[in-house]
Amino acid sequence: MELRRKGVDVVSFGIGQPDFQPPPNVIAYAKEAMDAGYNGYGPSLGMPELRECIADFLNEKYGLDVKPDEVAVTAGAKAAVFIGMLALLEPGDEVILPDPSYPLYESVANFVGAKTRFVRLHSGNNYKIRFEDVEKLVSSKTRMIVINYPENPVGSTMDRKDVEALVELAYEKRFVVLSDEIYDHFVYEGSHYSTLQTDHWREVVYYVNGFSKTFGMTGWRLGYVVSNRELISKLSVIANNMYSCPVTFAQIAAAKALRDGLEWFKPILDQYRRRRDLIYSRLLSIRGVKVIKPEGAFYIFPDFSEVIRAKGVKNERELADRLLEEKGVVVLPGTAFPKEAGVNHLRFSFAVREEDIEKGIERIKAWVAE
Ligand code: PMP
Secondary structure (H helix, E strand, O other), X not given: OHHHHOOOOOEEOOOOXXXXXXXXXXXXXXXXXXXXXXXXOXXXXXXXXXXXXXHHHHHHHHOOOOOHHHEEEEOOHHHHHHHHHHHHOOOOOEEEEEEOOOHHHHHHHHXXXXXXXXXXXXXXXXXXXXXXXXXXXXXXXXXXXXXXXXXXXXXXXXXXXXXXXXXXXXXXXXXXXXXXXXXXXXXXXXXXXXXXXXXXXXXXEEEEEEOOOOOOOHHHOOEEEEOOHHHHHHHHHHHHHHOOOOOHHHHHHHHHXXXXXXXXXXXXXXXXXXXXXHHHHHHHOXXXXXXXXXXXXXXXXXXXHHHXXXXXXXXXXXXHHHHXXXXXXXXXXXXXXXXXXXXXXEEEEOXXXXXXXXXXXXXXXXXXXX
């Protein structure tokens, strides 16, 4: 932002935020809700009409029987993860996290005093989590595994058999599967198989989703949890003391948005698929860059090891700094996610116009060639 203020033409692959606005009717619903007086506090676990709409939406999508009291609306998916970890983890409990993964999970696990164990995702397996690797990390102290699919930052998804095997393992060994499925509509190959479709979800799954990505509503701060009703009712204590309630008029609008369905999202998914194909092929055209094609989300995680070596750069952090300073291109260092798997890697968000993808990658290519 500082460089932009100075007049530098910056291309940003940085922030994980859709570049589209919420559908116009959803914005109109929020205005109407404010005019209708939805400006006060609401229930800590969310407005009943939205909890019901979320249950209906999931039931229709996956053929389930989720009840409204098995749903909690939260102030963003981040708050959903935070209050879940706060409710479920004690100091000394072990939590298994993917490496690489969204940094929130490690931060909150550390904050509550839990011990983190990382399961490495391998490019050779298209960054899909391997059941055998998880199994090896499970101990008598394991209290939770976090999975996120499609994944930030690698864009990997999970196959049905792996989701089922993992939930089954959690059921046998009595730990929780915190499943962050916030990118479930950004799937470019095949379809999304949810942890809520497994037999034992009520016993072990803490399902997280939200409106930020699919609806382009990052600033509205609306997320949700689905889990067993005893746990959901306990979350109200934390929610109440932390943020009182999610934003009231936003919830009324979100409920109507869910009722309207997602027909409007289809062209957006096609557009994001084109961007995925474009950034993948453009990155591959840079000498020395290796990259796995993401199956979902809007991130790609290329390996710049050879570039780093050839250019005599110290590491991915220095590489990211130099691309910004010398070429006005924003990328994130892979080690922000948050451990070793990101060494020599960069994360690109491709929630970016095709012209800017062309322009940004062309600049990196020129820098590599210089
Ligand atoms: N989970 C993942 C995997 C994310 O990438 C993000 C946003 N970057 C979030 C959760 C946060 O979502 P929200 O805006 O609903 O808090």
